[in-house]
Amino acid sequence: MRRSLKLMAASSLFALVAGAASAQTELRMMWYNDGIEGEVMQSILDRFEEAHPEISVTLDVVPYQAVLESLPIQLAAGNGPDIARVTDLGGLSEYYLDLRPYVQDPEYWETNFGPFLDWLDPDGDAINGFMTQLTVTGPYVNRTLFEQAGVDLPGEGATWEDWAAAVNEVASALDIPIPMAWDRSGHRVAGPAIAQGAQMFDADGNPALVDEGLQRMAQLLYDWHQDGTMSLELWGSVSGSSYLGANEDFANANVVMYMSGSWQIPQFASTIGDAFDWWAVPAPCGPAACTGMPGGAALAAIGDTEHPEEVGILMDYLAQEEVLAEFYGRTLFIPGHLGLASSGIDFDTDDPRAAHALATFAGAVPSISPVAFALQGYPSNRVMFNALISRLNEAIVGELTLDEAYARMEEDIANQLAESDR
Amino acid sequence: MAHADDKATGIGDVLQNVVAWPIRILFKLIDYPVTAIQNVIGIRRMPWLFLLPNLAFFGMFVIIPLFMNFAYSLTGGTELFISERPYTGGEQYGFLFDCDNYADPISCREDRFWKGIFNTAVFIFFQVSFMVLFSLITALVLNREIRGRGFWRAVFFFPVLLSPVVVALIWKWILLRDGILNAFLISIGLDRILFFVSPEWAMFWAVFVSIWAHMGFYTLILLAGLQAIQPDLYEAAEMDGTSKERVFFRITLPLLWPNMLVVIVLALIKGVQVFDEVYVLTGGGPGTATQFIVQYIYNTAFTNQVQNFGLASAASMVLGVVLFVLTLTQLAATRRRDND
Numbered sequence: 072m073r074r075s076l077k078l079m080a081a082s083s084l085f086a087l088v089a090g091a092a093s094a095q096t097e098l099r100m101m102w103y104n105d106g107i108e109g110e111v112m113q114s115i116l117d118r119f120e121e122a123h124p125e126i127s128v129t130l131d132v133v134p135y136q137a138v139l140e141s142l143p144i145q146l147a148a149g150n151g152p153d154i155a156r157v158t159d160l161g162g163l164s165e166y167y168l169d170l171r172p173y174v175q176d177p178e179y180w181e182t183n184f185g186p187f188l189d190w191l192d193p194d195g196d197a198i199n200g201f202m203t204q205l206t207v208t209g210p211y212v213n214r215t216l217f218e219q220a221g222v223d224l225p226g227e228g229a230t231w232e233d234w235a236a237a238v239n240e241v242a243s244a245l246d247i248p249i250p251m252a253w254d255r256s257g258h259r260v261a262g263p264a265i266a267q268g269a270q271m272f273d274a275d276g277n278p279a280l281v282d283e284g285l286q287r288m289a290q291l292l293y294d295w296h297q298d299g300t301m302s303l304e305l306w307g308s309v310s311g312s313s314y315l316g317a318n319e320d321f322a323n324a325n326v327v328m329y330m331s332g333s334w335q336i337p338q339f340a341s342t343i344g345d346a347f348d349w350w351a352v353p354a355p356c357g358p359a360a361c362t363g364m365p366g367g368a369a370l371a372a373i374g375d376t377e378h379p380e381e382v383g384i385l386m387d388y389l390a391q392e393e394v395l396a397e398f399y400g401r402t403l404f405i406p407g408h409l410g411l412a413s414s415g416i417d418f419d420t421d422d423p424r425a426a427h428a429l430a431t432f433a434g435a436v437p438s439i440s441p442v443a444f445a446l447q448g449y450p451s452n453r454v455m456f457n458a459l460i461s462r463l464n465e466a467i468v469g470e471l472t473l474d475e476a477y478a479r480m481e482e483d484i485a486n487q488l489a490e491s492d493r
Numbered sequence: 494m495a496h497a498d499d500k501a502t503g504i505g506d507v508l509q510n511v512v513a514w515p516i517r518i519l520f521k522l523i524d525y526p527v528t529a530i531q532n533v534i535g536i537r538r539m540p541w542l543f544l545l546p547n548l549a550f551f552g553m554f555v556i557i558p559l560f561m562n563f564a565y566s567l568t569g570g571t572e573l574f575i576s577e578r579p580y581t582g583g584e585q586y587g588f589l590f591d592c593d594n595y596a597d598p599i600s601c602r603e604d605r606f607w608k609g610i611f612n613t614a615v616f617i618f619f620q621v622s623f624m625v626l627f628s629l630i631t632a633l634v635l636n637r638e639i640r641g642r643g644f645w646r647a648v649f650f651f652p653v654l655l656s657p658v659v660v661a662l663i664w665k666w667i668l669l670r671d672g673i674l675n676a677f678l679i680s681i682g683l684d685r686i687l688f689f690v691s692p693e694w695a696m697f698w699a700v701f702v703s704i705w706a707h708m709g710f711y712t713l714i715l716l717a718g719l720q721a722i723q724p725d726l727y728e729a730a731e732m733d734g735t736s737k738e739r740v741f742f743r744i745t746l747p748l749l750w751p752n753m754l755v756v757i758v759l760a761l762i763k764g765v766q767v768f769d770e771v772y773v774l775t776g777g778g779p780g781t782a783t784q785f786i787v788q789y790i791y792n793t794a795f796t797n798q799v800q801n802f803g804l805a806s807a808a809s810m811v812l813g814v815v816l817f818v819l820t821l822t823q824l825a826a827t828r829r830r831d832n833d
Contacts, residue, residue, distance in 0.1 A: 140795045147573035162798055248670075304670060308689040309776030310784045311792050453798035468692075468780035475599070482602075487799040493570035493579050 096381045098128045100370075101142060101155040103135040106337035108203065108402040115398060119388050126381050146373065153376040154385070156203055158368050160190040161450030167191060167199035168372035173383025174198060180390065183408050190448050191369055200371035201390050202407025203398070207432045207439065208262045208332040208363035210234070210355065211339070214348035216327055220244035224352065231263060231291060231355045235300050238327040249302045251295065252317035253330040255309070257456025260463070262364035263330075264288040265442045266357030271455070272445065278484055280455050281477045284359060289463055289473060296467045307468045312457035321349070332363070333432035337403040340425040351428035354435060362440040365447050367407055405433055451488060458483040559813070565806035571799055578803070585807035606808055608781045609789035616700060616771075616785060617764035624704045624711060624760050625753070631708065632715035633745075646716070650709035660706045661773035668698060689775055692782035699771045699783045706770060707763065711756045718752030719745070751827075758823035765815055786812055 100116075102109055109132050116128045131152060133141075138157060145151040146166040157163055169192075171177050180198045181188070191199040217224055220241040225233045235251060242250035253259055265271065268284030295301040305317050321329040322342045336351075343349050354363040370389065372382045388394065392410055399406045401419045406412045418429055446452055458480040466476035531539055561575070566585055568578035593600035598607035635646050652660060667673045668688045675685045688694040722745065730740050746753075768787035771777070777784035784792075786808065794805035 143800065144573065144795070159798065303690045303779070304687055307779040308687075308695075309778040310781045310788075311777060312796060313776050313778075315776075451798060457797060464778075465780045468778075468782075470780040470782075471599070479604070487797060487801070490569060490801050490804075491571050491799045493581075 095124070096126050096378050098126060098154065098376075098378060098381055098385060099131055099152040100128055101131050101133060101138065101152040103133055103138050103156060105135075105334045106341070106402065108337075108398075108404070111398055111401045115389065115394060119385065122388070123384060126385065128385060146375070149375045151373045151375055153378060153382050154200075154370060154372055156368055156370050158366070159453060160367075160369055160371075161193045161448060162453060163371070164192050164194075164199070164450060166374055167197065168374040168376060168379055168382065169195075169197035169199065170372050170383055170386055171198045173379050174387050174390075183392075183410050184390075185409065187367075187369070187407055191371060193448055193450050200369045200386065201395075202367045202369050204334065204402070204404035205365065205367045205407040205436075206333045206405065207365055207435050208259055208330070208354075209432060209435060210328050210330045210352055211321065211335065211428070212238075212328045212350050212352055213321070213324060213326070214350040216241050216245055216247060216324070216347070218348075224350075225355075227353060228356055228361065231266075231357065234328060234355050235291075235295060239300055241327045247325065247327055249304075249317070249320060249326045250300050251328045251330070252301060252305055252320060252326045253292075254317065254332075255306050255313065255315040255460060255464075257312070257453075257458070257460040258364055258366060259330055259332070260288065260292070260459055261446055261456065262354060262362050262443055263357065264459075265364075265440050265446070266354065266360045266362050267291075268357065268359040269442070271442055272449075278449070278451070278455055278488070280459060280480055280484060284357075285459075286473075286477065287357070289466075289476075292463065293467055293473060303468070306464050310461070310464070312461045332366070333405050333428070336425050336428045336432075339428075340403065340420055340422045343424075344422070345424075349424055349428075351431040353431060354438070360440045361438060362443055363435060364443050365436070365439050367405075369407075403429060405429065405436075451491065454484055454487045454491075458487075562806045562809055562813075565802055566810050567803075569803045571801070573802070581803065585803045586810075588804065589807055589811065603804075605781060605784065605789055605792075606786075609784055609786040612696075612781070612783060613765060613767070613785045615696065616703075616767060616783075617761060619696075620700045620703050620764050620767075621757065621760045623700065624708055625756055627704060628708050628711035628715055628756060629749075629753070631712045632719055635712065635716055636719040646713075649712055652706045653709040655706070657706065657769040658773050660702060661770045664698065664702045664705075665774055690779055692779055695775045695779055695783050699767075699775055702774055703764075703767065703770055707760075711760060714752050714756050714759075715749065718749045722748045754823070754826050758819060758826070761819050762816060765812065765819070 100112075102112065109130065113130055116130060120127055138155070139159065142151065142155060142157070143159075143163060146163060151166065170180075174180060177198055180201070184198075184201045187202045187205075188196075188198060191197075212224065214224065217237075222237055222240050222244070225237050229237075238250040241247065261269075261271070264285045264287075267287040268282070269280075269288065270282055270284065271278065271280065273279040292301070296303055296306065305315055305320075309315060316331065317326055317329050318331065318335055318338065320326045321331075322339065324347055333351075339349050354361050370386070372379075372386055376382050389398075390408075392408065395406065395408050396411055396416060398404070399408075399411065399416050399418075403418055403420060403425060406416055412433075418426065420426060446455070449455075462471065462476040462479045462483065465471045465479075466473045471479065527542075530542060534542070564575055565578070567580060567582060568575060569581040569584065570578050572578045589603050589606050591602040592607065595601070595607070598604045598611055601607045631649055635642060635649070639645065665672075669675070670685065670687060674688075679685060686694065688698055726744050726748075727740065730744060735743075766787060767785050768791065771783055771785060772788055772791075775783040777788050790805045790808045790812070793801050793808065
């Protein structure tokens with residue numbers, strides 16, 4: 072009899088727990104990693120689940136390519152996650168959830184994420200999410216190689232041509248295979264092109280990629296590939312708009328100068344460490360400016376979610392100042408929270424190179440050209456970036472002349488925008 | 494002793510009945526509806542009933558998508574659902590075929606489509622020719638009484654079992670600037686070669702890796718054909734003192750021709766569909782030197798910010814027509830052979 076009672080009690084408890092478990096709302100968050108941010112986010116989500124046992128969150132870590140290529144299709148089909156970490160901020164805006172009715176204090180969001188909310192919703196005033204990181208493009212150099220070669224680092228205000236001359240001097244003195252490498256990305260080319268005077272838009276605000284400024288930058292890149300300043304291996308070895316980074320070559324000291332961006336800091340801090348002096352330098356100048364491109368990744372709520380209230384609770388939790396301070400501090404990301412940006416972040420690193428790089432990129436934000444901000448906020452900017460990188464690449468490998476490439480860039484952009492306007 | 498046998502038979506019968514009983518019940522359960530359907534539709538239509546599951550499967554995953562693809566190719570815009578896409582008629586086909594000179598892809602409005610076609614044609618020419626040749630040679634060698642024949646057959650078939658992505662990654666690591674092959678070249682005093690920077694080298698390795706990965710499958714088909722040839726034909730030729738070359742060209746090759754035909758047509762079809770290995774190995778580069786037609790379709794539909802499903806579907810239909818013609822060729826050739 073006593074045994075039966077025990078069994079009954081156990082089964083009642085099980086039913087209770089099972090009932091509670093079934094009442095739990097499950098949210099799915101699509102995520103990609105540049106460094107350790109997935110690990111950091113998971114630890115924050117574990118604490119969220121402890122504080123909110125009625126909500127469970129599954130972090131689906133996918134390759135970055137899946138966020139670029141699969142997520143738009145999932146969203147169009149209405150099968151997307153509840154929340155996603157995205158970089159095509161304005162391009163996916165039609166799929167975002169307006170969190171305004173679901174967050175506790177919309178004013179907090181507007182105050183702290185204001186300018187970036189426009190990137191997510193260029194045509195409205197919705198609250199769709201927050202920036203998990205702000206990024207600024209810019210170069211790193213291997214300072215140890217400069218010291219070994221006895222070449223001085225070009226100073227403040229140095230042009231791209233000055234840097235090209237310096238890195239070639241270092242590479243030839245030390246027999247380094249790649250004097251200069253750039254990520255194979257239109258976004259990376261855009262900043263230096265704007266520095267050369269590229270305006271990116273016409274007077275009516277329509278995209279106008281090819282002008283004298285862009286041609287100056289394209290000519291420089293073309294020439295550097297022909298004279299060996301840049302290796303054909305990175306840009307020339309794939310087709311279309313495929314992204315390729317030179318981070319591994321830089322970490323292996325095969326590259327003197329590497330044009331990438333602030334998101335590489337945590338990775339270099341862990342992979343290079345103190346093996347050599349990897350050093351972030353200010354954006355080289357052109358006749359028009361000394362600018363990189365702003366950018367970043369945002370955590371956006373998705374409109375097709377069946378649990379908007381729970382998504383609101385989670386986003387409110389993650390957007391708290393102390394939670395984001397921990398996130399940015401541990402991941403070494405430049406904060407996309409204005410309050411934290413002004414009060415400063417206690418970055419979790421004692422690496423002087425990482426600290427210097429963070430200071431360099433954060434310090435570059437005020438000098439970013441307004442054209443660069445406008446381009447970053449343009450929802451179809453990837454159409455322009457992809458046309459730029461794919462056609463310039465075809466010219467570099469000799470399939471097109473530069474003039475043919477310019478004409479093709481404009482045609483590609485016109486065709487794609489016409490298709491999206493149908 | 495006889496008593497023991499009877500007992501054994503008795504246990505066997507019992508076991509047989511135990512196993513057969515549920516099967517018999519199952520057959521009876523199936524028999525009732527099948528008999529009822531047969532009474533309604535007649536015995537001559539019964540084969541259709543048995544083909545129905547396969548036809549339904551084929552229809553759902555091949556025929557319906559084919560029609561959907563055609564329907565998409567007549568639409569434009571970026572919406573995913575066809576009901577929301579504007580009808581554009583043959584505009585996408587017109588865009589693809591808008592060329593000043595079809596022999597010069599640069600003169601075409603959609604130059605990458607034509608580069609994809611030209612690259613695919615070059616790839617097929619070299620890949621199919623050399624694959625059939627090497628498969629034939631390998632099959633002839635493996636058909637001889639050599640030591641460790643089973644082992645060698647397994648060795649040649651092993652790459653077929655590997656995923657195309659794995660194959661491409663293995664070769665990529667071998668061929669990179671700091672890969673094993675360059676390390677070897679440097680160790681023997683030669684210069685490093687940047688294989689993925691040169692269009693010729695990139696195409697060569699795309700063909701080579703594809704042959705390496707698929708040759709085992711075609712070798713197996715040819716080996717089966719060689720083993721089906723009656724040995725007495727060779728014995729008779731030997732008794733007549735026929736030369737080895739004559740035996741090969743007058744006995745082996747004609748009798749192997751049906752298998753050769755299957756190999757050629759299958760290799761052609763696979764060649765037209767080439768994508769995954771080369772995409773991972775060269776990414777379609779340098780420039781567009783190894784960008785094939787399937788990669789063009791993939792890029793058009795998925796990698797651009799404006800995902801142009803209409804144009805990609807139109808290109809898919811063109812590819813489908815090519816594959817259809819190749820399949821008809823195979824069927825016609827097989828039928829002619831059967832009639833002969």
